[in-house]
Amino acid sequence: MSTGPVNTAVLRTEFRLFRREPAGIFWIMLFPTLLLAVLGSIPSFREADPALGGLRPVDAYVPVTLLLGLIIGGLQGMPPTLTGYRETGILRRMSTTPVRPSALLAAQMTVLGAASLVSALLTLAVGRLAFGVALPRQPLGHLLALLLALAASLALGALLSALSRTAKIATAAGSAALFPAMFTAGVWLPVEAMPELMADIVGWTPFGAAARALDAASAGHWPGAAHLAVTAGWAVLLTAGAVRWFRWE
Amino acid sequence: MSVIDVTDLRKAYGGRTAVDGVSFSVDEGEIFGILGPNGAGKTTTVECVEGLRVPDAGRVRVAGLDPVADHAEVTRVLGAQLQQSELQPKLTVREALELYASFHPRPADWRPLAERLGLTAKLTTRFAKLSGGQKQRLFIALALIGNPRIVVLDELTTGLDPRARRDTWELIEDVRAGGVTVLLVTHFMEEAQRLCDRIAVIDQGRVAALDTPAGLVRRSAGATVISFTPSAPLDDAHIDALPGLASAARKDGRITLSGTDDTVNAVLTLLARSHVTAHQLRVTDATLDDAFLDLTESPA
Numbered sequence: 001m002s003t004g005p006v007n008t009a010v011l012r013t014e015f016r017l018f019r020r021e022p023a024g025i026f027w028i029m030l031f032p033t034l035l036l037a038v039l040g041s042i043p044s045f046r047e048a049d050p051a052l053g054g055l056r057p058v059d060a061y062v063p064v065t066l067l068l069g070l071i072i073g074g075l076q077g078m079p080p081t082l083t084g085y086r087e088t089g090i091l092r093r094m095s096t097t098p099v100r101p102s103a104l105l106a107a108q109m110t111v112l113g114a115a116s117l118v119s120a121l122l123t124l125a126v127g128r129l130a131f132g133v134a135l136p137r138q139p140l141g142h143l144l145a146l147l148l149a150l151a152a153s154l155a156l157g158a159l160l161s162a163l164s165r166t167a168k169i170a171t172a173a174g175s176a177a178l179f180p181a182m183f184t185a186g187v188w189l190p191v192e193a194m195p196e197l198m199a200d201i202v203g204w205t206p207f208g209a210a211a212r213a214l215d216a217a218s219a220g221h222w223p224g225a226a227h228l229a230v231t232a233g234w235a236v237l238l239t240a241g242a243v244r245w246f247r248w249e
Numbered sequence: 250m251s252v253i254d255v256t257d258l259r260k261a262y263g264g265r266t267a268v269d270g271v272s273f274s275v276d277e278g279e280i281f282g283i284l285g286p287n288g289a290g291k292t293t294t295v296e297c298v299e300g301l302r303v304p305d306a307g308r309v310r311v312a313g314l315d316p317v318a319d320h321a322e323v324t325r326v327l328g329a330q331l332q333q334s335e336l337q338p339k340l341t342v343r344e345a346l347e348l349y350a351s352f353h354p355r356p357a358d359w360r361p362l363a364e365r366l367g368l369t370a371k372l373t374t375r376f377a378k379l380s381g382g383q384k385q386r387l388f389i390a391l392a393l394i395g396n397p398r399i400v401v402l403d404e405l406t407t408g409l410d411p412r413a414r415r416d417t418w419e420l421i422e423d424v425r426a427g428g429v430t431v432l433l434v435t436h437f438m439e440e441a442q443r444l445c446d447r448i449a450v451i452d453q454g455r456v457a458a459l460d461t462p463a464g465l466v467r468r469s470a471g472a473t474v475i476s477f478t479p480s481a482p483l484d485d486a487h488i489d490a491l492p493g494l495a496s497a498a499r500k501d502g503r504i505t506l507s508g509t510d511d512t513v514n515a516v517l518t519l520l521a522r523s524h525v526t527a528h529q530l531r532v533t534d535a536t537l538d539d540a541f542l543d544l545t546e547s548p549a
Contacts, residue, residue: 009351013337013344020339089334096299096329097352097395098321249301 006110007103014107018115024077028112029119032069033126036061040131051193059134060190062127063214067149067185067207069119073112074153075160075174075181082108082161083170092249101248109154116150137220141213145223148231149210155238156181156206162246184208191215203227206234252277252399252430253298258307260293267293269454270307280421280431282445284438286545290454291434292332295401298432299329312398325354328397330388332404338377342368342387345376346394353395362390365420367413381408389417393424400424403434418443438537452545462537469540471495471507475516477527478503483519491515495543507535 018024036058039045045057052060082105085091091101127133136142160177164170182188185207191199192215202208209230213223253275260268268290275281285291296302297309300316300323309316316323336345346363350356363369366386371379379387385408392400405421406414421444425431435441441448442462450458450465458465466472483504488497493509506512513532520527 007352009348013340013348016344017337017339085337089331090336092301093329093331093334093336093391095301096324096327096331097349098324098354099352 006106007099010099010103011107011110014104014111018111025115028069028073028077028115029122031072032065032119033122035068036065036123036127037130040127046131049193052190053192055192057190058127058131059218060186060192060215062123062133063211063218064186064190065123066120066146066214067210068182068187069123070116070146070150070153071178071181071185071207073116073119074150074155074157075178077112077115078108078154078157079161079164079170079174080167082158083164084167086161086247086249087166089249095248105158105246109158112157113150113154116153117146120146134218136214136218138217138222141221141223142217145210145213145217145228145231148213148228148235149207151235152206152210152231152238153181155235155242158242158246159238162242162244180205181207184211186211204230206231206238209234250277251275252312253281253432254308254310255294255298256308258294258297258309259305260290260297260302261305266454268297268304271449271451271454271456272307273449273456273459275430275432277430278425278428279446280425280433280444282441282448283432283434283451284436284441284448284541285451285457286436289451289545291451292403294451295403295432295434299327299331299401300324301331325395326398328392328395328400330392330400330402330405334388335384336376336387338375340376341373342376342379342383343372345387346372346390349391350394355396357394357396359390359394362393365416366390367416382410382413385409386413386417389420397429399430399432401432401434405433405435406437406440414440438541442537450541450544457544465540465544466535466537469495469535469543471539471543472535473510473513473532474505474507474535474539475513475530475532476503476505477520477530479520480526480528481523483523483525487519487523491519503529507539 039061040058048054048056085104091104094101094104124135128135156177157174160173161170164173184202184205191202191208191211194202203212209227213227213231216223251274255274256272258268258271271290271294283291283294293302297304298311298316300320303317311323312326314323346359350359363372366389368383368386368390371383376384389402389405392402406417409417418440421431433444445462447459447461448465449456458468460468491506491508491512492515493512495507498505506516
């Protein structure tokens, strides 16, 4: 028996349940890599582009697809599940046992976080093996930027489920947040290739700043403190909002 | 010795009062029923006992503990079966039993419990694929799996077929025989009559009556029911004048009266005096149903 925030039996159960969701596995773990593979198989994406500082588009898309996995995990995976757990009284039932319902929240974050990181590893591996994209030259800075982006994404997902009364609303809210998040992460146009003003504005968003930090770390530099701070600040702010508004029933 | 003490409990949602000064106490090893019409405040009352809701006023003690302030300790002694509370759709019955058993320091063995509740054939079935009755039986199992000292069952047998209902009643009697105190919310009179040692009838947020099932029946105005088919018409005025008469009904030539034992004697005298024969004469005790309707009659 455990009364701490992490309960291994709950974690094991949520992991098992995640494995029973083929859609979740596809969108979080396979879709970003699949997108990279499709883009990378376009010949022009494998030619150096002066607009990207001499990088090939496929190089620029590796950090973007890494972020995409984290964003889908946080915004598509978390809100409907967590709000559904509240809506159908699962959290309520758990609060009549010696285990706190926060154990479910922690387990969800752990499972989705792990799935997003596996997705990131898969993207890096396919980028390296299929398209010769160099692995991050500043791995520690890269990992740090990735973890901060993951924290921001999970916190945003938790905030959306805190603010949504039903699982249906949570799904809609997650989808509505998904497109701006994908845009700022550079899915349509990598941040590096954006016009300067747009890139500056996007740099103030959690995933825009994370994209710039990942770009820097990929190129071998320690990510800019400002970019790391922006993503970290968002993570703290969104977490505070989720804690402030989350209801167990 | 009492294990649940509720004193002058009050709870309102917005401006609407749900519980308006409820008091009762439940003795160790007792099966205590809470009976009442929909919206009477039954569920709110037991949710305050379970620590799921914070009372506006009043005092609740469970095994001497405050269910809100000492919530963690209360969860170790109290098992709860809730209304409208589901499980993860893709969780199997066996996984749910194992998971909830792992939450408790000294859980019951889930296998005999599943067997008792007829879930053995469903162990690998996912929650979403269970029928309403199977879900209900699983919830009962989850309430008992921690080997609680006190178990609160809200709408115990709702959705169960008559056979499963009877099996569940036997299980609850066995659980009590093991020394467990049972707080039972129900609106099935048969269930309350069969299981409960004492019943609190709650109506409009207040305790309308608190007694044994037999005591509640005796208390009601129409505790005795007499029915017969007269061989010749009886004068309505004579019937209406019967002492202690609570209600009178005529249908297809048959007369059904409820009242006291005095009413019965007076009916027999009236029949003899009028030289009327009573065919198929039946005198029965009123049921808890009748007593309940009598006690919760709203003036509106």
